[in-house]
Amino acid sequence: MELVCPAGSLPALRVAVDSGADAVYMGFKDDTNARHFAGLNFNDRKARQALDYAIDRKVKVFVAINTYAQPKGWKRWQEAVDRAYDLGVNALIVADMGVLEYACNKYPDLALHLSVQGSATNHEALKFYHKNFGIRRAVLPRVLSLAQVKLAAEKSPVDLEVFGFGSLCIMAEGRCYLSSYVTDESPNTCGACSPAKAVRWEETAEGRESRLNDVLIDRYREGENAGYPTLCKGRFKVDDHVYNALEEPTSLNTIRLIPELSAAGIKAIKLEGRQRSPAYVEQIVRVWREALDAYAIERDNFTPRSEWMDSLSKVSEGTQTTLGAYSRPWQ
Amino acid sequence: MKISVGPILYYWPKQQVLDFYQRLLESSVDIIYLGEAVCSKRHELRIEDWIELAVKLNESGKQVVLSTLALIEARSELSGLQKICSNNDGILVEANDMAAVQMLSEQGLPFVSGSSINIYNAHTLKILQQQGMQRWVMPVELNRETLNDILAEAKTMGFSDEIETEVFAYGKLPLAYSARCFTARMKNLPKDDCRYSCIDYPDGVVMETQEDQELFTLNGIQTQSGYCYNLLPQLPEMINLGVDVVRISPQFEGTEQVVQQFRNGLDQGKVDAGLIARQHCNGYWFGQSGMSTVQDR
Numbered sequence: 001m002e003l004v005c006p007a008g009s010l011p012a013l014r015v016a017v018d019s020g021a022d023a024v025y026m027g028f029k030d031d032t033n034a035r036h037f038a039g040l041n042f043n044d045r046k047a048r049q050a051l052d053y054a055i056d057r058k059v060k061v062f063v064a065i066n067t068y069a070q071p072k073g074w075k076r077w078q079e080a081v082d083r084a085y086d087l088g089v090n091a092l093i094v095a096d097m098g099v100l101e102y103a104c105n106k107y108p109d110l111a112l113h114l115s116v117q118g119s120a121t122n123h124e125a126l127k128f129y130h131k132n133f134g135i136r137r138a139v140l141p142r143v144l145s146l147a148q149v150k151l152a153a154e155k156s157p158v159d160l161e162v163f164g165f166g167s168l169c170i171m172a173e174g175r176c177y178l179s180s181y182v183t184d185e186s187p188n189t190c191g192a193c194s195p196a197k198a199v200r201w202e203e204t205a206e207g208r209e210s211r212l213n214d215v216l217i218d219r220y221r222e223g224e225n226a227g228y229p230t231l232c233k234g235r236f237k238v239d240d241h242v243y244n245a246l247e248e249p250t251s252l253n254t255i256r257l258i259p260e261l262s263a264a265g266i267k268a269i270k271l272e273g274r275q276r277s278p279a280y281v282e283q284i285v286r287v288w289r290e291a292l293d294a295y296a297i298e299r300d301n302f303t304p305r306s307e308w309m310d311s312l313s314k315v316s317e318g319t320q321t322t323l324g325a326y327s328r329p330w331q
Numbered sequence: 332m333k334i335s336v337g338p339i340l341y342y343w344p345k346q347q348v349l350d351f352y353q354r355l356l357e358s359s360v361d362i363i364y365l366g367e368a369v370c371s372k373r374h375e376l377r378i379e380d381w382i383e384l385a386v387k388l389n390e391s392g393k394q395v396v397l398s399t400l401a402l403i404e405a406r407s408e409l410s411g412l413q414k415i416c417s418n419n420d421g422i423l424v425e426a427n428d429m430a431a432v433q434m435l436s437e438q439g440l441p442f443v444s445g446s447s448i449n450i451y452n453a454h455t456l457k458i459l460q461q462q463g464m465q466r467w468v469m470p471v472e473l474n475r476e477t478l479n480d481i482l483a484e485a486k487t488m489g490f491s492d493e494i495e496t497e498v499f500a501y502g503k504l505p506l507a508y509s510a511r512c513f514t515a516r517m518k519n520l521p522k523d524d525c526r527y528s529c530i531d532y533p534d535g536v537v538m539e540t541q542e543d544q545e546l547f548t549l550n551g552i553q554t555q556s557g558y559c560y561n562l563l564p565q566l567p568e569m570i571n572l573g574v575d576v577v578r579i580s581p582q583f584e585g586t587e588q589v590v591q592q593f594r595n596g597l598d599q600g601k602v603d604a605g606l607i608a609r610q611h612c613n614g615y616w617f618g619q620s621g622m623s624t625v626q627d628r
Contacts, residue, residue, distance in 0.1 A: 143510035246511075
């Protein structure tokens with residue numbers, strides 16, 4: 001399976017390449033990609049350097065143009081597609097059907113991957129994108145159980161890429177508007193979820209409070225680790241009971257599933273983390289490279305080493321990891 | 332402009348569903364959507380029952396549309412979807428997932444594109460129109476300016492006459508879908524042994540912040556807004572924009588009264604803005620956060 005690694009910056013890209021990535025994915029410095037954060041992503045000069053670095057080391061480069069274009073901004077998405085093509089990248093990762101159509105008509109030889117933001121969770125949806133836009137690969141949303149991933153892989157007309165590690169999105173990607181309900185920015189409209197501009201911290205008598213605009217996401221007592229107020233990971237009240245009603249801060253980690261994913265015919269494993277530091281990227285890519293290389297040799301005798309799991313837990317949200325929806329009990 | 336009532340998003344006992352549609356028949360609603368759009372485990376009405384009910388309602392003169400699941404993952408969900416898409420009674424189908432768009436377009440059938448199909452610009456709208464889409468429900472997070480731009484472009488591109496535009500105008504906004512069932516989770520049950528907990532909550536379960544602010548509504552695998560979206564005062568503006576249908580999403584009580592309020596608004600040509608209640612919101616329409624309330628002068 002191909003190891004696809006996040007590159008939010010040139011240093012992170014270099015480190016991902018050096019640590020054993022088979023492919024890296026990146027975005028441009030605007031809202032055409034779903035990690036539109038200050039300080040992240042590539043301008044033209046950095047993108048050129050990134051391509052040169054990766055190509056020299058035989059690592060593929062994918063560019064994410066995976067948000068949804070509204071009429072006023074349409075030109076930006078067209079230009080992003082043109083820029084990526086001119087750079088000579090290996091593939092575009094796209095969600096919006098209009099953008100897919102533009103790319104496949106103008107650049108029929110340019111490989112198109114359906115982004116997780118395209119929200120295709122079954123082979124019929126994949127058929128539509130394959131038939132109409134010639135996609136060659138699709139990234140599956142993290143809402144499928146392992147059995148459902150296998151079903152999709154069995155019947156899919158295209159190669160599949162699945163998330164193996166990183167911050168967990170618990171809602172079906174590409175169709176979640178929780179963020180725009182609270183803050184007016186969503187992954188689809190602005191490439192952002194729980195955007196930094198809305199984050200507020202306040203020390204009160206009840207503890208340290210994290211808010212998005214005025215909305216209280218969580219409250220931390222002395223000694224509790226305060227995490228970024230991603231809105232679905234707060235503690236809320238249902239029926240007088242305060243708890244992580246939607247999800248705890250946790251990271252996905254599917255190292256244990258490598259044999260099954262491979263057997264199911266999954267083409268690539270995607271590591272989440274374009275907004276993370278180069279140090280983080282180095283850590284996770286190294287571990288996953290080792291794991292995949294070990295599997296290549298050990299096959300059915302593959303066992304996850306505890307050093308890998310410990311390394312990954314250390315850099316995980318809430319310092320804990322989960323199999324997420326891949327495992328039925330999580331659901 | 333027509334008034335539609337969307338599919339019941341909650342899990343109600345069969346008799347209550349039948350009674351609800353009986354009352355709707357007697358209301359001034361023009362278009363009735365029915366079917367299971369949230370969870371395939373719900374079985375008070377099976378697919379055959381929904382189709383049968385649709386056929387019966389169709390004979391009344393109201394336009395009837397069979398709605399479908401927004402999140403399709405399992406083999407059984409795909410075959411259930413196929414049954415609906417291929418229904419022999421010629422009932423129009425609302426696609427809420429691209430699987431349905433694929434099935435309907437492959438069979439050359441016209442369809443409605445529901446609000447969880449990502450249409451954010453006129454290029455996507457045209458692609459779907461060419462695949463057989465007759466009506467689209469604008470994604471709930473989009474605003475009046477984007478809608479105006481999309482429809483203006485559709486006109487320039489020459490297909491605006493081929494489609495109808497529907498706007499979700501009243502009810503708890505569907506905001507997200509998950510593999511996890513939040514109602515079961517609330518009861519400490521796994522989804523595979525949920526015991527159909529959501530049937531006990533005909534309007535979903537309110538989820539508040541630790542400051543008692545209503546934030547979201549839990550409805551099984553679907554997360555909805557805490558506040559009720561209400562664009563009743565924007566009816567005149569929507570007519571000017573070219574909106575063809577306004578959708579009212581059902582609650583356990585009072586849906587027919589809301590239909591009547593909207594009907595009055597259409598008949599009288601203007602609406603009293605004072606009708607916006609405390610627990611309502613309208614931010615999305617004005618390009619603000621969904622939960623905010625804008626007083627439009």
